Amino acid sequence: MPNQELAIERIFQALSDPTRLAVVTRLSDGSASVSELAEPFDMALPSFTQHLGVLEKSGLVRSEKKGRVRTYRLRPDTMKAAESWLERRRALWEMGAGP
Amino acid sequence: MPNQELAIERIFQALSDPTRLAVVTRLSDGSASVSELAEPFDMALPSFTQHLGVLEKSGLVRSEKKGRVRTYRLRPDTMKAAESWLERRRALWEMGAGP
């Protein structure tokens, strides 16, 4: 796996926006279509789908198109990767020189 | 706790840059001064200290100045907050409608 850090960076980057955080939260409750996801936001659709693109490129989310509907779902393995990155460093610090 | 999401967003935002990720990794190994932290990076000091500022505002890191040396250390509670945010949503998804 070449440059693990780049992937991690992209995950955190994807999570650094309120709209995208809300989408992740929404998706944790179950998969949804673009328009279902977009509905709560006061934002033009193209702006919104751009956010979905960022989430998908980060690997936090994947999508599948059936007919004219694209459905998004969470990728828990990617979320786990971010968790582990943080956990690893926190544990090192807590066990080492400590606070 | 007023607007939890804003704080989470700021944490992820702070982690969305390679320099700052590397600083967090370095600090997981023990606290360090500004110049110790800056040394590996081919970057002007003011640019670098700006990154430290972002990390500190996010709460991932705190600093203390003694004499002319400012020392940085990790804040594991903040890292834990980010971990928990992710874990919570991942767990919901894994238990619910699932993949």
Place this chain on the structure above:
DNA sequence: AAAATAGTCAGGTATTGACCTAAGTAACTG
């Protein structure tokens, strides 16, 4: 087949973010 629905593509603007140099200030050190 016409109209509605669900997204997508192609631009354009405006703010934010990552960098820089130059010039400080404050605390050691010789």
Place this chain on the structure above:
DNA sequence: CAGTTACTTAGGTCAATACCTGACTATTTT
């Protein structure tokens, strides 16, 4: 007390990002 060290402050550039509108394609639905 003069010089060096360890940052800090001020201001400026350039690219990336979050938005927008308008027009388009592909699928239902009627």
